[in-house]
Each structure stands twice: as C-alpha cells, then as structure tokens.
Amino acid sequence: MHILNVRAASLCAVTVCHVLISTSASAQDVSFITARNFVAGGSPQAIAVGDFNADGVPDLAVANNAAAGTVTVLLGNGDGSFQAPRVFSAGSFPYSVAVGDFDGDGRLDLAVANSGSATVSVLLGNGNGTFQAQRTFAAGSSPVSVVVGDFDGDGRLDLVVANFNSNNVSVLLGNGNGTFQAARNFPAGASPVSVAVGDFNGDGRLDVAVANSGGTTVSVLLGNGNGTLQAQRIFGAGAAPFSVAVGDFNGDGWLDLAVANHNSNNVSVLLGNGNGTFQVARNFPVALTPASVAVGDFNADGFQDLVVVNYDSNVISVLVGDGGGSFQTARNFGVGNHPVFVAVGDFNIDGLIDVAVANVGSNNVSVLINDTRIAAVSFLPAQSAVAGSVPQAVAVGDFNGDGLPDLAVVNDISIGTVSVLLGNGDGTFQAPRVFLAGSFPYSVAVGDFNGDGLLDLAVANSGSNTVSVLLGNGNGTFQPRQAFEAGSGPISVAVGDFNGDGWLDLVAANYASNNVSVLLGNGDGTFQAPLNFFAGLSPVSLAVGDFNGDGRLDLATANSGSSTISVLLGNGDGSLQAPINATAGSVPFSVAVGDLNGDGRPDLAVANHDSGNVSVLLGNGDGSFQPAQNFGAGITPASVAIGDFNGDLVPDLVVVNYDSNNVSVLLGNGDGSFQSQFNFGVGSGPVYVATGDFNFDGLLDLAVANAHFNTVSVLINNTGR
Numbered sequence: 239m240h241i242l243n244v245r246a247a248s249l250c251a252v253t254v255c256h257v258l259i260s261t262s263a264s265a266q267d268v269s270f271i272t273a274r275n276f277v278a279g280g281s282p283q284a285i286a287v288g289d290f291n292a293d294g295v296p297d298l299a300v301a302n303n304a305a306a307g308t309v310t311v312l313l314g315n316g317d318g319s320f321q322a323p324r325v326f327s328a329g330s331f332p333y334s335v336a337v338g339d340f341d342g343d344g345r346l347d348l349a350v351a352n353s354g355s356a357t358v359s360v361l362l363g364n365g366n367g368t369f370q371a372q373r374t375f376a377a378g379s380s381p382v383s384v385v386v387g388d389f390d391g392d393g394r395l396d397l398v399v400a401n402f403n404s405n406n407v408s409v410l411l412g413n414g415n416g417t418f419q420a421a422r423n424f425p426a427g428a429s430p431v432s433v434a435v436g437d438f439n440g441d442g443r444l445d446v447a448v449a450n451s452g453g454t455t456v457s458v459l460l461g462n463g464n465g466t467l468q469a470q471r472i473f474g475a476g477a478a479p480f481s482v483a484v485g486d487f488n489g490d491g492w493l494d495l496a497v498a499n500h501n502s503n504n505v506s507v508l509l510g511n512g513n514g515t516f517q518v519a520r521n522f523p524v525a526l527t528p529a530s531v532a533v534g535d536f537n538a539d540g541f542q543d544l545v546v547v548n549y550d551s552n553v554i555s556v557l558v559g560d561g562g563g564s565f566q567t568a569r570n571f572g573v574g575n576h577p578v579f580v581a582v583g584d585f586n587i588d589g590l591i592d593v594a595v596a597n598v599g600s601n602n603v604s605v606l607i608n609d610t611r612i613a614a615v616s617f618l619p620a621q622s623a624v625a626g627s628v629p630q631a632v633a634v635g636d637f638n639g640d641g642l643p644d645l646a647v648v649n650d651i652s653i654g655t656v657s658v659l660l661g662n663g664d665g666t667f668q669a670p671r672v673f674l675a676g677s678f679p680y681s682v683a684v685g686d687f688n689g690d691g692l693l694d695l696a697v698a699n700s701g702s703n704t705v706s707v708l709l710g711n712g713n714g715t716f717q718p719r720q721a722f723e724a725g726s727g728p729i730s731v732a733v734g735d736f737n738g739d740g741w742l743d744l745v746a747a748n749y750a751s752n753n754v755s756v757l758l759g760n761g762d763g764t765f766q767a768p769l770n771f772f773a774g775l776s777p778v779s780l781a782v783g784d785f786n787g788d789g790r791l792d793l794a795t796a797n798s799g800s801s802t803i804s805v806l807l808g809n810g811d812g813s814l815q816a817p818i819n820a821t822a823g824s825v826p827f828s829v830a831v832g833d834l835n836g837d838g839r840p841d842l843a844v845a846n847h848d849s850g851n852v853s854v855l856l857g858n859g860d861g862s863f864q865p866a867q868n869f870g871a872g873i874t875p876a877s878v879a880i881g882d883f884n885g886d887l888v889p890d891l892v893v894v895n896y897d898s899n900n901v902s903v904l905l906g907n908g909d910g911s912f913q914s915q916f917n918f919g920v921g922s923g924p925v926y927v928a929t930g931d932f933n934f935d936g937l938l939d940l941a942v943a944n945a946h947f948n949t950v951s952v953l954i955n956n957t958g959r
Contacts, residue, residue, distance in 0.1 A: 268536050268537045268543070268556050268558055268569060268608075268610055269608070269609050269610050270556075270571050270592075270593065270606040270607065270608055270609065271606065271607040271608075271609050272572075272606075273571070273572060273573050273574070273595075273604040273605065273606045274318070274319065274604070274605050274607075275574055275597075275600070275602045275603065275604050275605075276312055276319075276320045276323075276602060276603045276605065277322070277323060277601070277602055277603075278300040278302065278310050278312070278323060278596065278601060278602055278603045279300060279302030279304070279308050279309075279310045279323065279325060279601070280302050280303075280304045280308075280601055281302055281303040281304050281598050281601065282300045282301070282302050282303070282310075282578075282579075282596040282597065282598060282601060282602070282603060283300075283301050283302065283303035283332065283333050283334070283578055283579060283596060283598060284300070284301045284332075284333065284334045284335050284578075284579045284596060285298055285299070285300050285301075285335070285579055285580075285581040285594050285595070285596045285603065286298070286299045286335045286336055286337045286348070286581060287299075287337070287581050287582070287583040287594070288337040288346045289346065289838060290311060290313065290346055290363055290365075290367045291313055291365065291366050291367035292345070292365055292366075292787075292838070293316075293837075293838070294316075294587075294833075294836065294837035294838025294839065295313075295314040295315065295316040295587065295838075296314050296583040296584060296585055297311060297312060297313045297314045297320075297367065298311070298312040298314070298320060298581070298594055298603060299311050299312075299335050299337065299348055300312070300323075300335070300596060300603060301328065301332040301333060301334060301335040301350055301351075302328075302332060303331050303332060303333055303353075303598065304331065305330055305331060305354065306327075306330070307327070307328040307329050307330055307331055307332040307350070307352060307354070308325050308326060308327055308328055308332070309325070309326050309327075309328050309332065309335060309348060309350055309361065309369075310323035310324065310325050310326075311323065311324045311325075311326065311367060311368075311369070312324075312603065313367050314585055316586065316587050317586050318585045318586035318592065318605060318607045319605075320585075320603075320605070324367060324368065326361055326368075326369045326372070327371070327372060328350040328352060328359045328361070328372055329350065329352025329354065329355040329357045329358075329359045329372070329374060330352055330353075330354030330355040331352060331353045331354030331355070332350045332351065332352050332353070332359070333351050333352070333353040333381070333382040333383070334350070334351040334381075334382060334383045334384045335348055335349070335350050335351075335384070336348070336349045336384045336385055336386045336397075337349075337386070338386040338395040339395065340360060340362065340395055340412055340414075340416045340418075341362055341414065341415050341416035342394070342414055342415075343365075343789075344365075344787070344788075344789040345362075345363040345364065345365040346363050347360060347361060347362045347363045347369070347416065348360070348361040348363070348369060349384050349386065349397055350372075350384070351377065351381040351382055351383060351384040351399055351400075352374075352381065353380045353381060353382050353402065354380075355374070356376060356377055356378065356379055356380065356381065356401075357374040357375060357376055357377060357381070358374065358375050358377050358381060358384055358397060358399060358410065358418075359372040359373070359374050360372065360373045360374075360375065360416060360417075360418070361373075362416050373416065373417065375397075375410055375417075375418045375421070376420070376421055377399045377401060377408045377410070377421050378399065378401025378403075378404040378406050378407075378408045378421065378423055379401050379402070379403035379404035380401060380402040380403035380404070381399040381400065381401050381402070381408070382400055382401070382402045382430075382431050382432075383399065383400040383430075383431060383432045383433045384397055384398070384399045384400075384433075385397070385398050385433050385434060385435050386398075386435075387435045387444045388444065389409055389411065389443075389444050389461055389463075389465050390411055390463065390464050390465035391443070391463050391464075392414075393414075393740055394411075394412040394413065394414040395412050396409060396410060396411045396412045396418070396465065397409070397410040397412070397418060398410075398433055398435065398446055399421070399433070400426065400430040400431060400432060400433040400448055401423075401430065402429050402430060402431055402451075403429075404423070405425065405426055405427065405428060405429065405430065405452075406423045406424055406425050406426050406430070407423070407424050407426050407430065407433060407446060407448060407459065407467070408421035408422065408423050408424075409421065409422045409423075409424070409465055409466070409467065410422075411465045422465065422466065424459055424466075424467040424470075425469075425470060426448045426450060426457045426459070426470055427448065427450025427452065427453055427455050427456075427457045427470070427472065428450050428451075428452025428453045429450060429451045429452030429453075430448045430449065430450050430451070430457070431449055431450075431451040431479075431480055431481075432448070432449040432451075432479075432480060432481045432482050432530075433446060433447070433448050433449075433482070434446070434447045434482045434483055434484045434495075435447075435484070436484040436493040437493065438458060438460065438492075438493050438510055438512075438514045438516075439460055439512065439513050439514035440492070440512050440513070440639075440641065441463075441691075442463075442691045443460075443461040443462065443463040444461045445458060445459060445460045445461045445467075445514065446458070446459045446461065446467060447459075447482050447484065447495055448470075448482065449475070449479040449480060449481055449482040449497055449498075450479060451478050451479060451480050451500065452478075453478075454474060454475055454476060454477055454478075454479065454499075455472045455473060455474060455475060455479070456472075456473050456474075456475050456479060456482060456495060456497055456506075456508065456516075457470040457471070457472055457473075458470065458471045458473065458514060458515075458516070459471075460514050471514065471515065473495075473508055473515075473516045473519070474506075474518070474519055475497040475499060475506040475508070475519055476497065476499025476501070476502035476504050476505075476506050476519070476521060477499055477500070477501035477502040478499060478500040478501035478502070479497045479498065479499050479500070479506070480498050480499070480500035480528065480529050480530070481497065481498040481528075481529060481530040481531045482495055482496070482497050482498075482531070483495070483496045483497075483531045483532055483533050483544075484496075484533070485533040485542045486542065487507060487509065487541075487542055487559055487561075487563045487565075488509055488561070488562050488563035489541075489561050489562070489931075489934040489935060489936055490509075490512075490641070490934065491512070491641030491642065491934065492509075492510040492511065492512035492641065493510050494507060494508060494509045494510045494516070494563070495507070495508040495510070495516060496508075496531050496533065496544055497519070497531065498524075498528035498529060498530060498531040498546050499521075499528060500527055500528060500529060500549075501527075502521075503523060503524060503525065503526055503527065503528065503548075504521045504522055504523050504524060504528070505521070505522050505524055505528065505531060505544060505546055505557065505565075506519035506520070506521050507519065507520050507521075507522065507563060507565070509563050512641065520563070520564070522544075522557055522565045522568070523567075523568065524546045524548060524555035524557070524568050525546075525548035525550075525551035525553050525555050525568070525570055526548050526549070526550035526551040527548055527549040527550040527551070528546045528547065528548050528549070528555070529547050529548070529549045529577070529578045529579070530546065530547045530577075530578060530579045530580045531544055531545070531546045531580070532544070532545050532580045532581060532582050532593075533545075533582075534582040534591040534593075535591060535885065535887070535936075536556055536558070536590075536591055536608060536610060537558055537610050538589075538590065538610060538884075538885040538886050538887060539558075539561075539885055539936070539958050540561070540885045540935060540936030540937040540955075540957075540958075541558075541559040541560060541561035541935075541936045542559050542936070543556060543557060543558050543559045543565070544556070544557040544559070544565060545557075545580055545582065545593055546568070546580070547573070547577040547578065547579065547580045547595055548570075548577065549576055549577060549578060550576075551570075552572060552573060552574065552575060552576070552577060553570040553571060553572055553573060553577075554570065554571050554573055554577065554580060554593060554595060554606070555568035555569070555570050556568065556569050556570075556571065557569075561935060561936055571606055573595045573597060573604040573606070574595065574597030574599065574600040574602050574603075574604045575597055575598075575599030575600035576597060576598050576599030576600070577595045577596065577597050577598075577604070578596055578597070578598045579595065579596040580593060580594070580595050580596075581593075581594045581595075582594070584836075584887065585605060585607065586607055587836040587908065588608075588888075588908060589836075589886045589887040589888035589906075589908050590608035590609070590610055590886065590887060591608055591887065592605065592606060592607050592608050593605070593606040593608070594606075615883050615884040615890070615903050615905060615916055615955075615957050616955070616956040616957050616958075617903075617918045617939075617940070617953040617954065617955055617956055617957075618953065618954045618955075618956045619919070619953075620918070620919060620920050620921070620942070620951040620952065620953050621665065621666065621951070621952045621953075621954070622921060622944075622947075622949040622950070622951055622952075623645075623659055623666070623667045623949060623950045623951075623952060624669065624670060624948065624949060624950075625647040625649065625657045625659070625670055625943065625948055625949055625950045626647060626649030626651075626655050626656075626657040626670065626672060626948065627649050627650075627651050627655075627948055628649055628650040628651055628945050628948065629647045629648070629649055629650070629657070629925075629943040629944065629945060629948060629949070629950060630648050630649065630650035630679065630680050630681070630925055630926065630943060630945060631647070631648050631680065631681045631682050631925070631926040631943055632645055632646065632647045632648075632682070632926055632927075632928045632941050632942070632943045632950060633645070633646045633682045633683060633684045633695075633928055634646075634684070634928050634929070634930040634941065635684040635693045636693065637658055637660065637693055637710055637712075637714050637716075638660055638712065638713050638714035639692070639712050639713070642660075642661040642662070642663040642934075643661050643930040643931065643932055644658060644659060644660045644661045644667070644714065645657075645658070645659040645661070645667060645928075645941055645950060646658050646659075646682050646684065646695055647659065647670070647682070647943055647950055648675060648679040648680065648681065648682045648697055649679065649948075650678055650679060650680055650700075650945070651678065652677055652678060652701065653674070653677070654674070654675040654676055654677055654678055654679035654697070654699060654701070655672050655673060655674055655675055655679070656672070656673045656674075656675050656679070656682060656695060656697060656708065656716075657670035657671070657672050658670060658671045658672075658673065658714060658715075658716070659671075659950065660714050661932060663932075663933065663934055664933050665932045665933035665939065665952060665954045666952075667950075667952070671714060671715065673708055673715075673716045673719070674718070674719055675697040675699060675706045675708070675719055676697065676699025676701065676702040676704050676705075676706045676719070676721060677699050677700075677701030677702040678699060678700045678701030678702075679697045679698065679699050679700070679706070680698055680699070680700045680728075680729045680730070681697070681698040681728075681729060681730045681731045682695055682696070682697050682698075682731070683695070683696045683731045683732055683733045683744075684696075684733070685733040685742045686742065687707060687709065687741075687742050687759055687763045687765075688709055688761065688762050688763035689741070689761055689762075690712075691712075692709075692710040692711065692712040693710050694707060694708060694709045694710045694716070694763065695707070695708040695710070695716060696708075696731050696733065696744050697719075697731065698724070698728040698729060698730055698731035698746050698747075699721075699728065700727050700728055700729050700749065702721070703723065703724055703725065703726055703727065703728060703748075704721040704722060704723060704724055704728070705721070705722050705724050705728060705731055705744055705746055705755075705757065705765075706719040706720065706721050706722075707719065707720045707721075707722065707744075707763060707764075707765070708720075709763050720763070720764065722744075722757055722764075722765045722768075723755075723767065723768055724746040724748060724755040724757070724768055725746065725748030725750075725751040725753050725754075725755045725768065725770055726748050726749075726750035726751035727748055727749040727750030727751065728746040728747065728748050728749070728755065729747055729748070729749040729777075729778050729779075730746065730747040730777070730778060730779050730780045731744060731745070731746050731747075731780070732744070732745050732780040732781065732782050732793075733745075733782070734782040734791045735791065736756055736758070736790075736791050736808055736810075736812045737758055737810065737811050737812035738790070738810055738811075739758075739761075740761075741758075741759040741760065741761035742759050743756060743757060743758045743759045743765070743812065744756075744757040744759070744765060745757070745780060745782070745793060746768075746780075747773065747777040747778060747779065747780045747795055748770075748777065749776050749777060749778055749798075750776075751770075752772065752773060752774065752775055752776065752777065752799075753770045753771055753772050753773055753777075754770070754771050754773050754777065754780070754793060754795060754806065754814070755768035755769065755770050756768065756769045756770075756771070756812055756813075756814065757769075758812045769812060769813060771806060771813070771814040772816070772817065773793075773795045773797065773804045773806065773817055774795060774797025774799070774800050774802050774803075774804040774817060774819060775797050775798075775799030775800040775802075776797060776798045776799030776800070777795040777796065777797050777798070777804070778796055778797075778798045778826075778827055778828075779795065779796040779826075779827060779828045779829045780793060780794070780795055780829070781793070781794045781829045781830055781831040781842070782794075782831065783831040783840040784840065785805055785807065785840055785857055785859075785861045786807055786859065786860050786861035787839070787859050787860070788810075789810075790807075790808040790809065790810040791808045792805060792806060792807045792808045792814075792861065793805070793806040793808070793814060794806075794829050794831065794842055795817075795829070796822070796826040796827060796828055796829040796844055796845075797826065798825050798826060798827055798847065800819075801821065801822060801823065801824050801825065801826060801846075802819045802820060802821055802822060802826070803819065803820045803821075803822050803826060803829060803842060803844060803855065803863075804817035804818070804819050805817065805818045805819075805820065805861055805862075805863070806818075807861050818861060818862065820855055820862075820863045820865075820866070821865070821866060822844040822846060822853040822855070822866055823844065823846025823848075823849040823851055823852075823853045823866070823868060824846055824847070824848035824849035825846060825847040825848040825849070826844045826845070826846050826847070826853070827845050827846070827847040827875065827876050827877070828844065828845040828875070828876065828877040828878045829842055829843070829844050829845075829878070830842070830843045830844075830878050830879055830880050830891075831843075831880070832880035832889045833889065834854060834856065834880070834889050834906060834910045835856055835908065835909050835910035836888075836908055836909070837856075837859075838859075839856075839857040839858065839859040840857050841854065841855060841856045841857045841863075841910065842854070842855040842857070842863060843878050843880060843891055844866070844878065845871070845875035845876060845877055845878035845893050845894075846868075846875060847874050847875060847876060847896075848874070849868075850870065850871060850872065850873055850874070850875065850895075851868045851869060851870050851871055851875070852868065852869050852870075852871050852875065852878060852891055852893055852904065852912075853866035853867070853868050854866065854867045854868075854869065854910055854911075854912070855867075856910045867910070867911065869891075869904055869911075869912045869915075870914070870915060871893040871895060871902040871904070871915060872893065872895025872897075872898040872900055872901075872902050872915070872917060873895050873896070873897040873898040874895060874896040874897040874898075875893045875894065875895050875896075875902075876894050876895070876896045876924065876925045876926065877893070877894045877924075877925060877926045877927045878891060878892070878893050878927075879891070879892050879927050879928060879929050880892075881929045881938045882938065883903055883905070883937070883938050883955060883957065884905055884957050884958075885936075885937065885957060885958065886905075888905075888906040888907070888908040889906050890903060890904060890905050890906045890912070891903070891904040891906070891912060892904075892927055892929070892940060893915075893927070894920070894924040894925065894926065894927045894942055895924065896923055896924060896925060896945075898917075899919060899920060899921065899922055899923070899924060900917045900918055900919050900920055900924070901917070901918050901920055901924065901927060901940060901942060901953070902915035902916070902917050903915060903916045903917075903918070904916075918953055920942045920944060920951035920953070921942065921944030921946070921947050921949050921950075921951045922944055922945075922946035922947045923944055923945040923946035923947070924942045924943065924944050924945075924951070925943055925944070925945045926942065926943040927940055927941070927942050927943075928940075928941045929941075932952060932954065933954055935955075937955035937956075937957055938955055939952065939953060939954050939955050940952070940953040940955075941953075
C-alpha cells in the first residue's frame with residue numbers, strides 16, 4: 239500500500255503542465271549546500287531525528303514503506319554525513335516514525351505506524367544505536383502518522399495515530415515501561431494522513447491537529463487532560479491537505495498551524511486565536527504536489543520559517559517568515575526523486591538548522607546543510623522599570639496567564655518584598671505589585687509548586703534563614719508567603735525534582751553555613767524539613783543539571799570563598815553526594831548550565847567577581863569537568879546567563895558587571911569558546927540578569943536588576959534589524 243503514490247498518480251494527469259514556483263530575491267538570505275544523498279531502505283516514507291547512540295550528534299530513523307517493513311537508522315558523524323544504515327524490523331508498510339523515551343530508561347525509542355497491519359510498532363532503544371525487537375500495539379485501520387506526547391498528564395509518553403481508512407485518531411496511553419494501553423479512538427475528517435500536537439487553547443493540556451487528505455480541512459481535537467479528546471472542530475485548508483505542523487508564526491504566544499496541500503500546490507497558514515480556534519487560512523505557493531511541511535528558523539533571524547517537500551518537482555521549498563504570520567516567496571532546493579517527508583536538525587553541529595528528506599522514488603535520504611550567514615548582536619538602549627528597594631535578583635514567568643512574560647524582582651531589605659511587573663508584550667512593564675517575602679531576600683525562582691497549573695515563587699531570605707513560597711493566583715497576584723527553614727544565610731534558590739516523585743523541590747545555597755539545603759516538595763505548595771549537604775566555602779549561586787547522565791538531577795554551586803565550583807551529584811532520592819570541586823576564577827559569584835560545545839553534555843559558565851572574567855568548564859558527562867577556560871568580561875561580574883542572542887542557534891553568554899554598569903554579551907563559537915564581548919549600558923550597580931522575549935519578536939531580550947537605583951533595566955534585542 240502506498241497512499242502518496244496513488245494520489246500523486248491521479249494528480250499528474252491533470253496538472254502535468256504546471257511549472258516550478260520561481261525564486262524571489264527577497265529570500266536570498268537562506269542558503270543550503272547541494273544535497274548529499276545517503277542510502278536508506280526500500281521506499282523510505284518518513285524520517286525522525288534523535289540521538290540514538292548518546293554521542294551528542296543527531297541521527298536519523300527512516301520508516302521504509304514495504305510489505306516486510308523496516309526502520310533504518312543512520313548514525314550521524316557530526317559533520318553532516320551519516321554511517322551505513324542499520325536495519326530493524328517493523329510492521330507491514332510502515333508510514334511514519336516518531337521518537338521518545340517510552341520506558342523511562344533515558345534512551346530514545348521508536349514508534350512506527352504500520353499502515354498495512356493496523357498496528358504501531360515500538361522498538362526500545364539500547365542506547366548504542368541499536369534497538370530491541372518490535373512490540374506491536376493495535377491502532378485503527380491503516381495508521382499513517384504517529385506522534386508523541388503526554389495526553390493524560392501522568393509524566394509518561396503516549397502515542398496519537400492518524401488512521402487513514404477509519405477516519406479517526408487513536409490515543410494509546412503509555413504505561414511507562416514501553417507498553418501501551420488499548421487504543422481509544424476519536425473521529426477526525428476524511429482520510430486523515432498527518433497528525434501534530436500542541437496546546438492550542440492554552441489550558442496546559444495537549445491537543446491534536448489532523449490533516450484530512452480526503453477533503454480540504456484540518457481537524458482540531460482539544461485534549462481533556464485524561465487521555466481523551468473532545469469532538470473535532472473543522473477548519474478550512476487547501477485541496478488534499480497532506481501534512482500539518484505547529485509553530486508560533488506571528489509571535490503572539492499562541493500556536494498556529496501550517497498545512498501542506500497536496501493538490502493545490504500551496505501551504506496554508508492558520509493563525510491561532512489561543513482558544514482552540516483558528517483564523518481563516520492564508521495560502522502561500524510552493525512547488526508541485528507538496529507532501530510534508532516542517533518548521534525551523536533557517537536564516538537565524540528569530541522568526542519561524544517553513545520547509546516543504548514537493549513530490550512531483552523533486553525540490554524542497556523554503557518560505558522565510560516575517561514574524562507576523564506572513565512568508566516570503568518560496569526558494570527551492572533540489573533533492574532526490576519523489577521526496578515525501580522532511581525533518582530538521584543540526585546535523586553538522588554548527589548552530590544552523592539543516593534539512594533531511596526521505597525520497598521514496600530513489601530509496602535514499604537527502605541531507606541539505608544550511609550555510610546561511612549569521613549576524614552579530616545588537617540591543618536597543620536600556621529602558622528602566624521601577625522595582626522595589628535594592629533589587630537583587632529577577633526571574634521571568636507568565637504570572638497572569640496572558641501569554642506575555644512578566645518579571646519578579648526581590649528587594650533586599652530587612653522587611654523584604656517581591657515586586658511583580660506584568661509585561662505589556664512590547665518590552666515595557668506595568669507598575670510593580672508588591673508582596674512580602676522574608677528578611678533580606680536575595681534570590682527568586684519560579685515553578686508550579688502545588689500542581690494547579692499556575693506559576694508560584696520561591697524566595698531565598700538571607701536574613702531569616704528561610705525560603706518563602708508565594709503561591710500564584712494566576713492573575714498576577716500571590717497568596718501570603720509560607721516560610722520554610724533552610725540553612726544559615728540562604729542566598730540562592732533553585733527548583734527541580736530531586737527525588738523523582740513528579741513534584742518540584744527547592745534547593746538553597748547557604749552562604750554562612752557552607753552547605754546546600756534540599757527541601758522536598760509535597761505537591762501542595764508545602765515542603766519538608768531541609769536535608770543539608772556540605773558544599774564549598776561561602777556558596778552564593780546554584781545551578782541544576784544532570785552532569786553525569788544518569789537521569790537524576792545534580793547541583794553546581796559557585797563558592798565565593800574558595801574560587802571553586804562544587805558539583806554535588808544527586809542520588810535520585812533527594813540526597814546528594816559529597817562535592818566534587820573544580821577551579822574557576824577569583825571569587826565566583828554566579829554559575830549557569832548549558833551545552834556550550836554541542837556535545838550533548840551540560841557545561842558550566844561562571845562569573846568571577848574579582849577577576850573580571852567568565853570561566854567556562856566543559857562537562858565530561860560523568861560529573862567531572864575540564865579545566866576552566868577564561869574569557870574577558872567587565873569590571874566585577876556578578877551574574878551570568880546563557881542564551882542565543884544573535885539567532886545562530888549557538889549558546890552565547892551574558893554577564894552583568896557591577897562596577898562598570900553594563901552587560902557583556904559573549905557570542906559563542908559552538909565549540910565551547912567565545913568571542914570578545916559586546917558591552918551595553920544598564921543602570922547603576924547591576925547585580926543580576928535574566929532573559930526572555932519581552933516584545934515577542936523571536937529574539938531574546940535582557941532584564942537586569944540594578945541595586946543602586948531601585949530599577950530593572952530592560953534591553954530589547956535589535957540584532958539584524
């Protein structure tokens with residue numbers, strides 16, 4: 239069975255005279271190297287991307303649409319090339335493949351929709367690029383698309399399958415051990431052929447969008463959060479919609495849909511209203527018989543773009559987005575014979591999104607490496623927003639549920655407060671709302687501590703040896719603080735699930751007692767008595783990550799009294815092992831976690847208060863770190879954060895410099911090294927920096943707490959403008 243070939247044959251009889259869409263000069267800022275082809279299996283139908291051997295390099299899994307169906311796995315070499323395929327049995331006529339960790343062992347697994355056997359095959363990964371024998375689970379009639387998500391909120395991955403012949407979708411709830419419950423079926427439109435997942439009405443529950451190839455519609459089935467779906471809502475697309483993808487194309491914080499229309503040679507973009515409904519489709523031409531669509535920022539301008547494979551013209555069409563929901567004229571790049579599916583990933587680890595295409599007519603995969611040039615970095619002059627008295631730290635979150643990022647600022651005075659500044663969505667903020675915290679609060683973190691779907695605040699109070707928890711009401715206000723004991727002089731607080739029970743816990747760095755306190759969460763907004771673990775001398779900053787790859791959260795502390803970083807590996811039960819120390823610069827004051835060299839292992843960035851630089855410690859993946867590399871910043875760096883500020887998909891660093899009243903941005907090279915800093919002025923005595931997209935233009939902006947003038951400086955990213 240080959241659904242796409244059958245439809246394409248009938249189409250060619252009436253559209254043989256169509257020609258390719260011409261390239262527009264306005265889209266010349268996207269560029270790909272000529273496609274390289276790699277052998278797959280017979281009739282490759284779909285591709286999924288994942289790191290199947292845990293080497294930090296993206297690999298490919300290809301579903302081969304034949305009677306004795308298989309999945310081929312092509313391990314990536316990290317330079318855009320791939321090893322010879324490894325072949326694993328699936329069901330009959332596999333048509334779609336998806337990736338997820340279905341048994342919770344930290345290794346990626348595969349799910350394959352088998353159109354010829356009415357089943358989904360699950361192949362559990364061994365973590366070395368090989369897979370166990372398939373397990374099969376019944377779906378509907380002729381399943382042709384499978385996606386992954388947690389539809390009942392139990393923390394276990396589930397499957398959703400589009401069934402071409404039974405005009406419905408099947409939800410298979412996961413048991414967390416690689417097996418799945420019996421399918422629950424929900425009606426869709428005529429001949430559903432593609433399914434995508436997103437939260438389309440902003441209720442925190444996953445919903446489903448389905449492209450119905452038998453007509454001109456997309457079905458949206460809102461999720462109830464228990465594994466069931468509501469009755470479909472129908473929205474118009476083009477003729478024979480064959481693929482649907484999800485993105486935020488106009489930067490309003492609501493998810494939109496892109497649909498490849500097989501018979502009308504265009505892509506429909508349906509902008510979301512945020513309540514599960516969508517605006518009337520806007521159509522953008524591509525080449526002949528589009529079969530698949532994917533989303534990515536291919537020119538690194540911070541706006542989402544589209545890539546479409548076109549079955550009868552043997553090209554991909556790239557449509558550059560303008561950030562307002564519109565797209566430039568398509569630019570086309572050649573691939574193999576009869577391309578049917580497109581996937582995206584950074585296959586040569588250069589920070590740019592590349593493209594992989596399954597070519598059913600030539601039994602291979604085309605890989606197109608992105609060589610778009612990248613801009614430097616630029617910010618508009620800082621704008622000041624009033625906070626409280628002696629602001630010490632700032633955190634970002636949506637505290638009133640309007641989809642706009644807000645700020646929470648702790649004010650370091652004897653009767654300490656938290657100021658909440660609600661965002662207007664244009665980079666400005668409303669007047670602060672003030673809530674009591676503890677004595678001399680020094681740090682604030684954000685999380686949902688009582689499981690109600692609303693963001694709460696945790697504040698480290700250095701003067702009262704407590705952590706205050708302020709539960710959110712969802713409208714930008716907070717309930718009165720609850721205080722929980724920590725150690726002596728808690729100066730930093732962070733959030734994570736340290737005992738694996740699904741509830742968020744707190745960890746505080748205690749400056750005066752040279753230790754960290756772990757407060758395990760009860761899931762109702764309260765916390766247990768602290769478990770204390772020795773760190774280094776005078777710890778002042780905390781960061782959370784899995785530094786040894788065992789799936790358990792670990793801690794890193796910046797120890798201002800010893801010029802070291804301490805790594806405390808987690809045991810998974812809330813306890814921590816003895817610290818492993820690594821040398822940083824002089825008086826390390828802030829630590830942040832990120833993958834700075836693209837090897838899939840977490841690294842550390844440390845702001846060194848007295849040496850005027852940033853130390854980068856690359857992780858070895860076993861809990862140890864390489865010797866620090868130091869990069870210049872400003873005078874007395876006080877805080878460091880990680881983000882992609884110039885849109886090249888490579889992590890950069892931003893450092894606030896207390897005595898030079900500026901921030902330094904160090905652009906990353908992708909290998910763990912950084913370029914010379916760009917400096918931007920802020921307020922007086924800056925002490926902390928946080929990142930967020932405050933004006934919804936797709937670029938990361940900065941919020942800086944200024945201790946001297948009781949303000950927060952907001953720097954709007956202007957890169958490429």
